[in-house]
Amino acid sequence: MKGQCLYSVKDGFAILEVDNPPVNPLSEGVRVGIVDCLEKAQADSNIHGIILTGKGRSFIAGADISEFGKPPNEEIPTIHAVLEKLESSEKPVVAAINGSALGGGLETALCCNYRVSSSKGFVGLPEVNLGLLPGAGGTQRLPRIIGPSEALKMMLTGKHVPAKKAEEMGIIDKITDADVIEESIKFLHDKKNDPLPKVRDLNSKLNDVSGDEKVIVEARALAAKIRKGQFAPNKIIQCVDAAINADSFDEGMKKEQEFFIECLLNPQREAMIHIFFSERAASKIQDVPKETEIMPIKKAAIIGSGTMGGGIAMCFANAGIPVHIIDQDENNLERGVAVIKDNYDFMMNKGRIDENQKDAVMGLITSGLEYDEIADADIVIEAVYENLDLKKEIFKKLDEVVKKDAILASNTSGLDIDALAKVTNRPEMVVGTHFFSPANIMRLLEVVRAEKTSDQVLATIMSVGKKLKKAPVVSLNAPGFIGNRMLFGYTTQANKLLLEGALPHQIDSALENFGMSMGPFRMMDLVGLDLGWRARKLSKTNPPVTALINDALCEQDRFGQKTNKGFYNYKEGSRAPHPAPENEKLYEKVSEDNGYKRREISDTEIVDRCILALVNEGAKILQEGVSQRSGDMDVVYINGYGFPIWRGGPMQYANMEGLEKVSNKIDEFAKNDPDFWSKAEIIEQLSKENGRFGEAPTKEERKEKLSFNQTSVAKNF
Numbered sequence: 001m002k003g004q005c006l007y008s009v010k011d012g013f014a015i016l017e018v019d020n021p022p023v024n025p026l027s028e029g030v031r032v033g034i035v036d037c038l039e040k041a042q043a044d045s046n047i048h049g050i051i052l053t054g055k056g057r058s059f060i061a062g063a064d065i066s067e068f069g070k071p072p073n074e075e076i077p078t079i080h081a082v083l084e085k086l087e088s089s090e091k092p093v094v095a096a097i098n099g100s101a102l103g104g105g106l107e108t109a110l111c112c113n114y115r116v117s118s119s120k121g122f123v124g125l126p127e128v129n130l131g132l133l134p135g136a137g138g139t140q141r142l143p144r145i146i147g148p149s150e151a152l153k154m155m156l157t158g159k160h161v162p163a164k165k166a167e168e169m170g171i172i173d174k175i176t177d178a179d180v181i182e183e184s185i186k187f188l189h190d191k192k193n194d195p196l197p198k199v200r201d202l203n204s205k206l207n208d209v210s211g212d213e214k215v216i217v218e219a220r221a222l223a224a225k226i227r228k229g230q231f232a233p234n235k236i237i238q239c240v241d242a243a244i245n246a247d248s249f250d251e252g253m254k255k256e257q258e259f260f261i262e263c264l265l266n267p268q269r270e271a272m273i274h275i276f277f278s279e280r281a282a283s284k285i286q287d288v289p290k291e292t293e294i295m296p297i298k299k300a301a302i303i304g305s306g307t308m309g310g311g312i313a314m315c316f317a318n319a320g321i322p323v324h325i326i327d328q329d330e331n332n333l334e335r336g337v338a339v340i341k342d343n344y345d346f347m348m349n350k351g352r353i354d355e356n357q358k359d360a361v362m363g364l365i366t367s368g369l370e371y372d373e374i375a376d377a378d379i380v381i382e383a384v385y386e387n388l389d390l391k392k393e394i395f396k397k398l399d400e401v402v403k404k405d406a407i408l409a410s411n412t413s414g415l416d417i418d419a420l421a422k423v424t425n426r427p428e429m430v431v432g433t434h435f436f437s438p439a440n441i442m443r444l445l446e447v448v449r450a451e452k453t454s455d456q457v458l459a460t461i462m463s464v465g466k467k468l469k470k471a472p473v474v475s476l477n478a479p480g481f482i483g484n485r486m487l488f489g490y491t492t493q494a495n496k497l498l499l500e501g502a503l504p505h506q507i508d509s510a511l512e513n514f515g516m517s518m519g520p521f522r523m524m525d526l527v528g529l530d531l532g533w534r535a536r537k538l539s540k541t542n543p544p545v546t547a548l549i550n551d552a553l554c555e556q557d558r559f560g561q562k563t564n565k566g567f568y569n570y571k572e573g574s575r576a577p578h579p580a581p582e583n584e585k586l587y588e589k590v591s592e593d594n595g596y597k598r599r600e601i602s603d604t605e606i607v608d609r610c611i612l613a614l615v616n617e618g619a620k621i622l623q624e625g626v627s628q629r630s631g632d633m634d635v636v637y638i639n640g641y642g643f644p645i646w647r648g649g650p651m652q653y654a655n656m657e658g659l660e661k662v663s664n665k666i667d668e669f670a671k672n673d674p675d676f677w678s679k680a681e682i683i684e685q686l687s688k689e690n691g692r693f694g695e696a697p698t699k700e701e702r703k704e705k706l707s708f709n710q711t712s713v714a715k716n717f
């Protein structure tokens with residue numbers, strides 16, 4: 001049985017210490033242990049009260065996800081049974097929150113009479129991130145203690161609440177910088193004559209809003225905004241509605257159970273838990289030993305103060321790491337630093353940070369024009385224009401100026417990292433760090449492993465990525481890395497569908513209804529249609545057929561949002577797209593000139609062709625060994641490309657559709673377009689074996705693949 005609960009006695013109080021490293025989930029052994037310890041404490045007349053705490057840095061992290069889906073063991077008490085025992089204790093119980101109290105951890109604390117927390121503690125009900133709702137009374141108890149409106153915000157966002165804020169809200173009775181167990185004992189002494197409070201009996205905050213629909217209406221609006229397409233948020237709202245309107249606490253609990261099971265059975269839950277585990281797995285590099293030493297990163301430097309440089313600098317400052325930005329152009333530098341300041345002002349005006357926090361992060365960001373200023377940086381990230389010769393020049397200079405043991409990284413979207421490594425005398429210290437725009441917000445970080453990048457550098461970058469609150473994913477140094485290579489097929493299909501008769505707003509709305517945060521044509525308008533057009537003109541290359549409409553629009557000065565017209569029309573100062581019927585003649589002409597017969601196209605065909613293009617390319621990336629696992633590609637698409645988290649990413653979507661079906665559809669599409677739809681061998685193989693992506697190859701197979709691809713893939717640039 002996993003986990004235990006330790007029992008000791010201090011000054012007449014029983015100390016129950018949950019011990020289930022690393023984060024103390026409520027696994028079987030913990031549940032048995034808590035019940036045994038409670039019984040022991042109740043039976044001992046010398047015990048005046050009970051302190052429940054966690055060993056290590058976590059109080060209790062929540063349910064043990066690895067037990068989901070396993071048949072219940074009748075001998076082991078359920079979480080509900082444990083909590084009932086805790087709540088009905090005749091002796092006072094304090095939750096001594098020593099660290100994180102998340103999910104089932106907070107639900108446990110809410111069943112104690114009091115909550116005393118270390119000032120470093122934090123609480124939260126993040127179940128919504130796994131497609132679930134707090135199913136151990138959280139939806140019924142939290143609204144009773146902080147009111148339905150605040151409780152809904154906490155449960156719908158899933159955000160962690162630090163101890164100080166939790167005390168202000170009323171979740172925690174007392175916070176302390178001293179020993180949390182000692183303070184809990186003192187607290188119980190102070191309360192020894194008070195009747196024992198129970199959260200389940202507090203009804204006044206519910207009565208205050210009874211009959212008032214406003215709370216529920218506002219929660220629905222919040223869920224629609226931040227959790228579009230997700231199943232669990234609406235169920236959370238229904239639970240809170242039940243807390244307000246049901247005849248009793250127990251009635252509300254029954255509803256919570258019903259809705260919890262609905263969430264559990266919903267496919268979104270499997271998809272979201274897949275992402276949870278995939279993010280954890282993605283940060284591990286299979287052939288880099290776990291014990292690889294991480295280099296200290298105390299000072300960072302950024303070259304280029306443009307869109308990306310500024311955002312990346314903010315990430316370092318937010319993580320408390322001093323960062324120096326240099327640019328060759330004084331005006332650009334001034335503008336770049338001003339944009340950073342504006343961003344922090346905006347955050348302050350929105351109440352996300354206070355003035356002190358703003359001053360603190362701005363204090364960590366310095367800037368200048370000379371390379372000498374960054375000689376002592378531990379890591380330098382280059383973010384200048386996307387031009388290989390320019391970047392090579394910069395890497396040569398960095399190699400001369402910056403201390404020998406510093407990491408040199410490039411934020412290139414797709415240039416060859418080996419080519420940059422080769423101009424330095426420290427190729428093992430060179431790596432790609434591909435942030436996504438806006439870099440201070442987007443979670444994805446593609447870490448590009450070049451031929452000579454050392455294990456230590458890779459391990460360090462993965463660790464820095466986590467410190468910057470990113471989701472780092474490793475890609476080998478191959479064209480387009482992971483995300484943009486997959487995107488190419490997706491946008492190619494969108495453009496082909498346009499040539500074949502679908503209109504941009506139909507394609508976009510089909511994909512947005514599927515759950516993509518933004519359709520491909522809105523995205524192209526946002527990025528600017530002129531970028532590719534200008535590049536083709538400059539290099540005097542003929543546009544591929546899929547870019548003909550794009551380029552024809554540019555010839556009419558329709559560059560996208562920046563000129564208020566592109567595939568869509570935009571009103572001055574607004575980003576809302578309006579269909580542009582005046583473009584339709586042009587679409588028809590380009591189609592006709594290039595032998596495309598326009599036809600009615602269904603939304604299903606649009607979704608299938610665009611999404612399966614992602615899947616097919618993802619499968620090729622996997623079989624080439626450019627990516628370590630199919631889950632890594634899901635993490636890339638969820639965190640960098642607006643793929644709906646509740647579908648678990650493109651590869652998981654294919655798994656849930658079934659690979660035989662996916663394979664058959666690709667065969668069907670290949671009849672009309674065999675060049676594009678060359679099927680990945682791995683799809684063919686898995687479809688025959690009734691297999692799924694994610695059945696990982698062995699370590700030895702991986703090693704073979706990696707060494708093979710390290711040399712061969714890089715040559716394809």
Ligand SMILES: NC(=O)c1ccc[n+]([C@@H]2O[C@H](COP(=O)([O-])OP(=O)(O)OC[C@H]3O[C@@H](n4cnc5c(N)ncnc54)[C@H](O)[C@@H]3O)[C@@H](O)[C@H]2O)c1
Pocket residue numbers: 303304305306307308309326327328329332333336382383384385386387390394411412413414434435436437
């Ligand atoms: N913009 C995006 O959405 C995005 C996303 C991911 C990656 N990238 C990549 O990030 C890099 C930077 O892109 P960006 O959009 O921030 O560019 P940008 O045009 O906004 O900024 C580039 C900055 O680099 C400065 N610069 C140019 N040459 C320099 C030199 N020799 N020394 C110092 N500074 C110099 C320029 O003055 C400018 O301020 C590119 O490689 C790009 O492909 C961009």
